Amino acid sequence: MAVLILSAFLNQGAAPLIAQAATPCSVLTRLRLETRGEHDAVERLLDLMGTGLTREVYCRRLEQFYGFYRPLEAALKIRCALPGDHGVGATSQLATLLPRLKKTTRLQRDLHYLGVETADLPLCRNLPPLETEAEVLGCLYVIEGATLGGQMITRHVRTNIDITPTTGGSFFEGYAADTGKMWQAMRQLLVSGAIDPQTESAMVVSAITTFASLRGWCALANTCAKNLTENHREADQRA
Numbered sequence: 001m002a003v004l005i006l007s008a009f010l011n012q013g014a015a016p017l018i019a020q021a022a023t024p025c026s027v028l029t030r031l032r033l034e035t036r037g038e039h040d041a042v043e044r045l046l047d048l049m050g051t052g053l054t055r056e057v058y059c060r061r062l063e064q065f066y067g068f069y070r071p072l073e074a075a076l077k078i079r080c081a082l083p084g085d086h087g088v089g090a091t092s093q094l095a096t097l098l099p100r101l102k103k104t105t106r107l108q109r110d111l112h113y114l115g116v117e118t119a120d121l122p123l124c125r126n127l128p129p130l131e132t133e134a135e136v137l138g139c140l141y142v143i144e145g146a147t148l149g150g151q152m153i154t155r156h157v158r159t160n161i162d163i164t165p166t167t168g169g170s171f172f173e174g175y176a177a178d179t180g181k182m183w184q185a186m187r188q189l190l191v192s193g194a195i196d197p198q199t200e201s202a203m204v205v206s207a208i209t210t211f212a213s214l215r216g217w218c219a220l221a222n223t224c225a226k227n228l229t230e231n232h233r234e235a236d237q238r239a
């Protein structure tokens with residue numbers, strides 16, 4: 001707990017510290033604080049909010065998200081349609097998450113609009129484990145939370161590279177005006193899924209693993225793109 005309070009102080013300033021110290025450490029607080037390092041590392045790696053952002057870099061980022069979300073959403077759809085963890089016939093809350101798993105379709109639409117063929121894009125194989133409900137919820141925390149930053153990115157790409165939700169920006173637009181409402185519903189699901197301390201910890205571990213998996217995938221794609229550019233440059237110099 002002391003670590004969390006210190007971390008809240010270092011990361012958020014004095015006002016949130018008072019609120020967090022006065023309330024019990026809920027799963028939501030743990031998720032936010034314990035994934036913050038990973039969130040910030042992914043944000044830095046993607047570098048979508050700089051003024052130097054180009055349409056080309058934006059396209060590469062969509063390709064990277066596509067390579068991650070397509071296999072991840074396919075696995076989540078299978079898992080969310082299965083019965084819950086708590087005995088035969090137990091109703092799983094996970095089925096209520098199925099309508100949220102439509103982000104690959106948006107990525108595909110955006111990439112096609114921007115002239116990228118998705119059929120040959122590489123797909124991530126190092127996905128986070130999704131066996132237990134806790135693992136699914138921790139993973140969903142990450143991909144649903146991304147819709148919050150998506151609202152900022154939507155405004156940024158409109159201003160800087162003239163991309164709007166109908167011209168290649170539908171992925172980041174996410175739930176648009178419903179984003180706050182959808183996030184609140186997700187938060188409630190996370191709280192009701194955290195039935196005991198072990199489950200809560202498993203959710204947090206899964207969220208960290210999901211961020212790390214995305215980060216590893218994007219870092220790999222960045223390295224491949226850099227090597228490809230250097231190979232092309234060397235080939236041009238030899239020609």
Ligand code: HEM
Pocket residue numbers: 028031032039042043046047048049141142143144145146147148149150152153214
């Ligand atoms: C350039 C990229 C990104 C920016 C600028 C950004 C920005 C933000 C901002 C401003 C918030 C807080 C919104 C609020 O409290 O109203 C947020 C929350 C969040 N973001 Fe990001 N984000 C980015 C990328 C991502 C990515 C790629 C993911 C995951 C795939 C992600 C996952 C989350 C999560 C889970 C939260 C919720 C934190 C919480 O309150 O528990 N973000 N982001």
